[in-house]
Amino acid sequence: MEQLGSMMAAGATNSNQKSPPILAAIPGGYRDWKLISVAHEDASLNDIRAILGNDIAVKAYREGTFPFPEGSIIARISWMYEPSEENNKIFGRTQSFIAGPPTNGVQFMIKDSKKYAATGGWGYAQFNDSKPIALSSSCFVCHQLIKERDFVFTRYAP
């Protein structure tokens, strides 16, 4: 299982895949999407991240629609996990960990049950420096293990 975490850590950049990227371009305006939740991934990832959703995905989360409707898109943006010397100096103790520079790779899950039937109805896309990389099958290695929640790790944070 260590391997799974490592693949996630590397942003699944292994290029020994034949499939083309599932999205040619980053979904427009994703940085403006509503917040689903936040997380810190430790170990080799060492990031702090936000999970955003398009309107279809966020509405589904809030209303408990399950499985996620067609057209749902969930985005993961992340930054280096860094202590804030600036904040800690003011608070007088080591307390504050903040978002540093963006990590390489913005990731998306796109629900299209027919198109992505082979990976649970979701396509997985990653963009490194805004360039698409092939990804779906390597992401699905972990996501398939949470099938009972429609392959989605993140729960909505109210």
Next chain:
Amino acid sequence: MEQLGSMMAAGATNSNQKSPPILAAIPGGYRDWKLISVAHEDASLNDIRAILGNDIAVKAYREGTFPFPEGSIIARISWMYEPSEENNKIFGRTQSFIAGPPTNGVQFMIKDSKKYAATGGWGYAQFNDSKPIALSSSCFVCHQLIKERDFVFTRYAP
């Protein structure tokens, strides 16, 4: 300085203040606001948080408008910082820390240079269980120490 962190930790719920709450009700729709950044506050706070902004504040961040324009509102929502047993089991290692139950208290900074001249041009509001509590002067104890950035701790995470 330890005291400052403790006040922040307690959500500044000390009630020995004479001033009334600066906002009577939570700004409508704040949970839909755009994401500014994320952070983890350790020690007694032990939260993971998102900083959201209304359109005026986010536009200012993105365009580098400084100081923040009148009407800017910055929101802090936070949740208990918790390991995700569910995720860690799948990844095969202790890696994932996620948003647990919401912490008590949603906080806002509202820019109105005249109205809140005594606290650097920002009013500070907190709502516990949706009820407003008096707060401005206790928040300003820390925020005044970051005057060179218009009293705002959080930087925009691109």
